[in-house]
Amino acid sequence: MEATIEVRGLHKRFGPTVAVDDLSFTVPPGQVTGFVGPNGAGKSTTMRAIVGLDRPDRGTALVGGRPYRDLRAPLREIGVMLDASAIHPGRRARNHLLWMARANGLPASRVDEVIELVGLGSAAHRPAGGYSLGMCQRLGIAAALLGDPPVLMLDEPVNGLDPEGIRWIRGLLRSLAAEGRAVLVSSHLMSELEGSADHLLVIGRGRLVADTGVRELLASASGDRVELRTDQRREAMAVLTAAGATVAVTDAETLVVAELTAARIVELLTGSGVAFSGIAEHRATLEEAYMELTRDAVEFRALAGEAS
């Protein structure tokens, strides 16, 4: 069985609130899959259901083809980081990893390996109570890697890391995926996933909004728009809107033009004698693409919040 996470028709409600609503997806191996959605979209509930911490009302979640509860040594099947600060403050970091290793019959030598791998080294012999958020995140990742699992599921791993740490974790996630592992990483900020995720699962109000490759998403969000740089902004806008284009101002010298091709824009501007310093196909950021995707979900949420 291929090492993946499969979620089918997952449904979970807490009292009157539906947290996850008929959610289905598969996390493919060999890729970093971003699991994105606004706060409260149901990411954490889904992840907790995958590892059996929450009991879904309907639907199934499988890890490597089996329900989590059936795994004998789960650390060898899936590495999970849900809440990195959930450590007893009086226990040394190394001992925290040690009891986990013992529970799954993993050798103690593996504990020292993952400590080196996440760069905790000397800090591993200090009580975890004195750890910064960033160090807790590293310890949580070490715990996830303890069993050298083919599947990884990390909830907001970038949270609390400094820029150096963010660069480090991006590299780590990419290299783990390159080894053939399935890596699921959640975030409420799309920008955090830029440059690391290959695939995206976008979730809003407990429903899957998009299940798409990062490249395809960017292409569709960029659309056929053209980015124009000019210091004669007003004139350019007049000419282009007259020709039927939709024009958006992004800063003092930049316009984003839709409904017209780049060639037609050049033709129109040169014809009207409007000078421009640059023209290029518009490249959307992941953030923009995400905002577009989740706008409906977020708006609905705001309305629902007012109504209740």
Next chain:
Amino acid sequence: MTTTAYRSRVETTGAGFGGLVRAELTKLVTVPRWLLTLAAAVLLSVLVAGLAALGAGQDNSGGDGGGPPVAHNPLEPFQDRGHFVHRELTGDGDLIVRVDSQEGGGWAKAGLMIRAAEEPGADYAAVMVTPEHGVRFKSGTGTDLAGSSAASPTWLRLTLTGTTVTALESPDGINWTGVGTVELPGLPAKTLAGLFVAVPDEVVVTRQFGTESISGNTVETTAVFGSLAFTGDLAPEWGEREHPTGPAVTDDRTGYTVSGTAVTVTGTGDLGPDMFSPDATRMTLTSVLIGLCAVISLAVLFITAEYRRGMIRTSFLVSPARGRVLLAKAIVIGGAGFAAGLLAALGSFALASAGGVVPPLPDLFAWPVLRALIGTGVMVAAAAILALAVGSLIRHSAVAIALVLLALLVPQVAASGLPLSAANWVERLTPAAGFAVQQTVARYDVAIGPEAGLAVLCAYAAAAMAFALWRQKRRDA
């Protein structure tokens, strides 16, 4: 895109229940504060027992009202008292007497006795009649056989053949019925044979919260014996052994008069188990209560700390079978509790023995003492498991600790302020019944046997665990 499925390169050995127990043990010993708590539980218990022994040694130096020690075995306190009027008997003998009348209350005793010597605790055998409890045959501290329900006047007979003493009774002095036979191998060639009377002291027990005071009022009994017929090699002169009286008794009316075959004997003191003797072992082991409180707090924290920090989710991630996590925790905290309880009990007992407490402690290797010491370990273990289960159910440290401490300690305190019958039921039905395992002496206020009491506590722990396991499966972590 083709990718080869990744496989873990880390080998696993023993991911079963043993691994879980090792994991929970690792958790317990890697929080320095918890280890300190365990060590303090043992040390404080022993220390307090030592201090108590020191204090007891000074306060009780007066002893038991000036009288000689009555109990030869502290684990089976026995009053070998009463008034004994005797003649020296060499070899076999046959004693017959009719008890014509007796007074002194329902448990007054009048009858025949053969004993090795006058000293309390010497071998003896006696047949007696009581006003309300029929004919009885007693020997040593353990033999107490009931005969018919006859009261005076009635005939009693005691025969000595070799070292065998046989007791008989008869309504008419003609037709004899056996009451009992006892073998006394230690009986010397010259024994003391004669008449005795005995009667329990009137004991007034005043119980207040946490304390009890026992005062005894001496009761007199008088019996009139007739048709005295002793056969055998008997010395002609009569001797007398009386129950020693304290300095408070001024008008001593005890004694005997012989006129022909009729004898009147008046005396005080009882022949029978002493239900009011202190249980020195249990008193010494009271100090383990301190360690018990510490272990209970630790056992609750062992699970609630995980809930408070969200670490319980990590535990359930590592072992998806939640019941096994709780069971592994129970084994580890139960083991730690047993070790701490046993060490605290052993240490307290050893220190108190060395400190020379009054009354003296019995031998460590006597079964009731061993049972109390090992039982204390089991009691602490059961209390720890109960605390773990309550912690798992309530998930709030302070509330869970308070609840378990109340369940264990309130019955103890409340019982000492309740009437004895109510107190007994409280001590039988609450988890506090577990403290009964520390009993080494049968006393008037024993509510439940040591093993049964421990079983009650264990049943509470098991029920709480079962409920916690059942609830845990149905809740989100």
